[in-house]
Amino acid sequence: MAPRTIYLISTRSSKTQRAHFAIWVPSAQQPTSGSLINVVGAPMIGFAHEFKRCYEPAGSTEPYEIWPIGEVDSAHIFDWPEGGCNIRTAPKGDLEIAAAQVPAPGVSRDTMAPVDHVCSFYLLWCLVLLGCLLLTFEMMQTTNRRCQEWTMDYVRYLVAKGYIGAEAIEIVQSKRDSPTHGLVCDEWLRSWGMDVEERSDDVGIRSLAS
Numbered sequence: 001m002a003p004r005t006i007y008l009i010s011t012r013s014s015k016t017q018r019a020h021f022a023i024w025v026p027s028a029q030q031p032t033s034g035s036l037i038n039v040v041g042a043p044m045i046g047f048a049h050e051f052k053r054c055y056e057p058a059g060s061t062e063p064y065e066i067w068p069i070g071e072v073d074s075a076h077i078f079d080w081p082e083g084g085c086n087i088r089t090a091p092k093g094d095l096e097i098a099a100a101q102v103p104a105p106g107v108s109r110d111t112m113a114p115v116d117h118v119c120s121f122y123l124l125w126c127l128v129l130l131g132c133l134l135l136t137f138e139m140m141q142t143t144n145r146r147c148q149e150w151t152m153d154y155v156r157y158l159v160a161k162g163y164i165g166a167e168a169i170e171i172v173q174s175k176r177d178s179p180t181h182g183l184v185c186d187e188w189l190r191s192w193g194m195d196v197e198e199r200s201d202d203v204g205i206r207s208l209a210s
Contacts, residue, residue, distance in 0.1 A: 003071035004028065006095075006164070008151070008172050009036070009057055011064040018115075018177050021151040024057060024066070025095060028079050032056055035080070037099050039150045043108035047147065049100050051092070054085030067175065069155070069168040076163050098161060102154045105145040115144040115179045148176050 004026065010019040022038035036055040041047030057066055078093025091100040155172050158164045 001074040004074050004077060005068045005071050007057075008067050008069050008175060009064055010066075010175055011060060011062045013062050018146065018181055019148065019175075021148045021172070021175075023069075023095075023099075023151065023154065024055065025072075025077055028074065028077075032058065035078070035096070037096060037154075039104040039147050041104070043105075043144055043146060046107045047104040047150065049089060049091070049104055051088045051090075051096055051099075053080045053088065065175075067171060069171045070164040072158075072164050094163065095158070098157055098163065099154055102150065102157050105147070105150055108144050108146075115146065115149065115177075152176070 007024045007026075009022045009024045011022075012019040020038070022036050024034055024036050026032070026034035033054050033056045036050075036052040038050055038052075039047040040050045057064055072095065076094035078096060080092075091097045152169070152172055155164070155168050159166050159169055
């Protein structure tokens with residue numbers, strides 16, 4: 001089937017807050033509308049998978065940014081029937097099933113600590129046997145795993161399954177907030193005369209006096 005471009009959507013109500021990440025899959029029938037694949041919740045209570053049908057980025061009530069991350073064969077995409085606008089927790093189609101296989105973040109151990117996530121899931125092995133792809137993941141120690149970190153894990157999983165090109169990982173990684181952005185520790189560092197250099201891949205801290 002024909003390939004379809006999918007997108008990373010980043011929304012935030014304030015520049016001081018961490019952005020919410022989601023993957024948007026446009027509909028074949030109506031390209032301005034589509035399915036939003038994400039996890040929703042909060043570090044204090046944990047997150048849950050959510051699949052929002054008929055989502056139109058242009059209709060967002062919050063400022064947003066959108067970037068194409070690659071093409072996916074339409075055979076892996078579920079297109080809901082006309083009039084099927086709703087929010088679901090049960091996945092449909094290969095892309096959503098893959099999303100549900102990546103565990104949503106649980107309750108954070110320390111909501112004020114920096115997000116030190118690099119990749120919370122490491123692909124230990126994959127073996128194609130009798131037409132079945134067997135995948136094993138190991139959860140690594142991570143502080144404050146949230147929607148951005150889940151989205152990174154999800155995109156890495158899509159790449160591992162061959163659904164999307166590896167360039168998607170670099171694109172999503174480049175749009176992430178720095179580990180301290182929007183957290184209490186960010187303001188604490190600034191109050192002690194330290195400047196937090198915000199970059200998508202890591203965080204640099206230097207003295208304002210230097």
